[in-house]
Structures are given as structure tokens and as C-alpha cells.
Amino acid sequence: MSGGRLSPRAKLTTAQAARYLHLSQRQMERMRGDGTGPIWFKAGDKINSPCMYEVYDLDVWVRTQKAK
Template sequence: MTQRERLTTAQAAQYLGLSQRQMERMRADGVGPIWFKAGDAINSPCMYEVTDLDVWARQRKGK
């Protein structure tokens, strides 16, 4: 099994050509790419899998 590449919010924003603030807003509004917390602590980072970012970007084409 290969490990999926995971990115922080800042890395995911750069990957998609968006600002980190846009990513945070979309996450809060529930309209952005699939994300997950990388731990149980309150300060655990939000992470994104590259495959989920690609799917989300493809779905947005033409909008």
C-alpha cells in the first residue's frame, strides 16, 4: 500500500492557487475540498490529501 500525499492548509492553498484564508473560509463554510484533522489535539493541523484536492478542482471546472 502506498501512502497518500498529505498537505497542510498552506500547502493545499498553494497547490490550488488559492490563499490560505480562502481555504480556511471554505472549510468553515463546508464548501471546500475534503479535509481531516491530523490528530486529536485542538491545535492539530487540518490536512488535505492531494487526490481529494484534484477531485475537488475537477468538479469546479466550468463553474
């Protein structure tokens, strides 16, 4: 995530998405729980499958936050 530009389709873990947005991982988890955060998806069917975010969705979420 450092250096070059990420592909809009790149998938990030919660920790990576938090760093990308300059938020804490706990903030990301809280927003995911209350439905105020960026679009996310589960990377698998198991209960412990990680929650993932696409860079495009993170960027869209940031733009919507600026409009508020």
C-alpha cells in the same frame, strides 16, 4: 511541492494545499468553515492539530469546480 509530481496520497497542510490550488490560505480556511472546499481531516485529536488535505481530494475538488 515544486518540481516532481506529488503522490495522490500525499498529505498537505492548509498552506501547502492553498499553494497547490493557487488560492490563499484564508480562502481555504473560509471554504473549510462553510463546507464548500475540498475534503480535509484533522491530523490528531488535539484542538491545535493541523487540518490536512490529500492531493487526490484536492484534484477531485478541482474537477467538480470545473463542472459548475
